[in-house]
Amino acid sequence: MPLNRKNKLLDLAAAKRRGPETRDWQVTQILPSIIDGLLIGFVYGVAAMGLTLIWGVMRVINLGHGATMALGMFCTYFLFSDLAVNPYLGILAVVVLSLLFGFIIYGVALQRVIQAGYLSTLLATFAVNMIIIGVGTALFTTSPRNIDFSAGSITLGPVILQGTRLLAALAAVVITGALYLFLYCTRPGKAIRAVSNNRAAAELMGIPSSYVLALAFGLGTMLAAVAGGLTSTFFPFTILSGATYQLKSFVICVLGGLGNPLGALLGGLFLGGLEGVIPTFMPVSWVPVVEFVLFVLVLVVKPTGLLGAK
Amino acid sequence: MNAWRQPGFWVSFLLIFLAGVAVLVLRQDTLRETAFTVLMFIALASSLNILMGYTGYVNFGHIVFFGLGGYFGFYLVSEMGWPVYLAALGGGVLSAVIAYIIGCAVLRLRGAYFALATIGVNEAARAFVSNFEPFGGSTGLYVNFAAYDRYGGAAHALWFTFILLWLVTLAVVVTSYLVKRSRFGLGLSAIREDEDTAMVMGVKAPQDKTKAFLISAFFPGLIGTLYFFKNGNVEPDDAFRFQMSLEILVMVMLGGKGLLLGPIAGAFAYERLRGYLIISPMFKDLHLALSGLILLLIVLFVPGGVVGWLRERLPHYRRWLE
């Protein structure tokens, strides 16, 4: 399967950038890779927030999450390469487009089966995933693209911070803040939290739940696409790249507690940090083993997540 | 219950039996390869159906048993020199044992949490095997050609493997039917509908669903060994393809979950459709998108699958469409 192989190459490329494979325990080695991992972790966190928001509000596991991220990557890419739009300005366009895209997907694929149980919604979102990947492969092929954009770098002692990652992390923080403002200080946001808390009760209070569900799916899709757009500035990608990030998002959501957006951000940082640390004392190919074993363990032992309250 | 007099069972059984006989009579290599793939997916989908259709636990990692059992069986054939049928049995037993261990932990989770955990198990297994040197790490294993000599060369070995797969597929259908028509199966249906109520009524849900998981996992281990033996090599990305788990799931849904004929019809239809789309010049780039569209239409409008839909439309033939 070319998908997996390519992703493995990407992982390896990422690992090389994080720092040489070495068993050297010196701080000068570990610190840069942790910081680098944390910066990427912010972006992971944004993606996972999208997944966890959709789960929390709709009880839907969005298997189209990765494909949506890939669409965000391509959107940013084409804006940059064809229209010379700065990738970080391009993100604004991604926000609008992906929100609309999310509404459409909800209306077409989910509205009809939202009450039918998790198997139907899983399969519906998986069907969306297949359609996106299928059309994407036909249009864009699977040869890797990359956004050739540099935002300089900052050197702090032994640590060299790449500008693109700093900007991406900054964007992630801004987005998280905006999401929380939206959820806690606006009427639609409060409606989302109400539906997330208890859909039936919210309906009794006169909150139109199908409108809220559409909004939540739109927001979740938007977060995924934005995370994709941010990622595209530092790793090469194809239409299939979303799959790896989707799996990471699952891991992160479970670590942070499914349905908890702030948990997702912290989970993202944790995973990013972990990915930075592990290669300094074992081969980078063991990273996914650690990640997924941790994932299953947390699910089994504490399904509400490491940060879960109850 | 006179379980053997049900026409629904014989429809499914004879379909597969006669298909195998036809392939053996015609003796064409391309036909055998096509039939191998179709039978393999029928067996995988039917075995998944025992957990997903009967018990209501959606397993996104069914292929993990195909992969692990297949790796182990392949290792037994190629490195240890076991005959392929014994090695396949070994692969199946290993899969069942692993299912038991995983099941004890993971089956405590319900609904979407279980589904998520199975995704994790699949990825963990793939990542682990990629690093596991006795199984060749990320490059996998290649068959020791001496293993084919035992059956009079590669060509004969391929036919022999096909016959084994055919028998395994029949065994899956028989097992699946016996489970469905048993008290155990009734308990599984009760678990599917409402696990807490089932337990209040006396169904030993934790034990019964672990048993269902174990049965469901045994067959993919057998099939994996045969498949990789036929291919001559095994590597992590082939053995633990998440996509394949999903395809098997789609097949079960397409045909109708919880029915005996459902996964058989679903696997056949999906495989043939994919075969057609891949070679068709118009659709070859879009085959994935079209499969997705079909799945979406089924989920939205025919949730009972094709066979389930027919059963509803043709109540008089229900006995034939088990």
Next chain:
Amino acid sequence: MILQVQEVHKRFGGLQALTDVNFEIAPGEIMGLIGPNGAGKTTLFNVINGVYPPTKGQVVFREEKITGLPPYEVARRGLARAHQVVRPLNDLTVRENVMVGACFGRERLSLGKAAQKADEALAKVGLADRAGQLAGSLNVAQKKRLELARALAANPYLLLLDEVLAGLTPSEIVGMMDTLRNIRDEGFTILMIEHVMQAIMSISDRIIVLDYGQLIAAGKPGEVAANPLVIEAYLGDPDMTARLMAE
């Protein structure tokens, strides 16, 4: 004694749901369990049949401690339950629903015998003509009867009935009462929760009253109805005294 509940306490976090509950049921007895909403009646059922373990105390069923056993072990020892909120297995037929009770209840019948037993139980509750239908397609009154049939098919030593009359129309209640009397006459031992006072007063041999998780009264229906503590517990409902006295 068929059931002995000894010093049972149940606490959920900060909520004390049951406090020091003690009572016994003799074979063949019909015991009514009443109390205001939220008194802990359903929780008591859940502790008895193993859905929750008690925080403290013992449940003894036919001289065997069943405290802490999972619900399926309790069911297999001969204790069956009809739920207040009906929980049919929707995608199974009515007959299959009842067969689950017969297959996994006290007698653990084979499929063939269970089908027979299921048909008998369905006839008893008046659902015989619905046997082939999917359980999800029944109306509420029929689902209540299905709950009862499933419990009966297990042929239990003790039946726990949780508000089998709730949500029924007056004429349906009359029909269901006839069914309950028939079941009583067959010699089943029953512990039942009920809010329809007339019904429970007329059918029970003894009544126990739960209020805020504590037993506040026990005795013959007439005695309990006259007990000032019971009247006080129901004070939110001024007609209650009259209704308790009516029978």
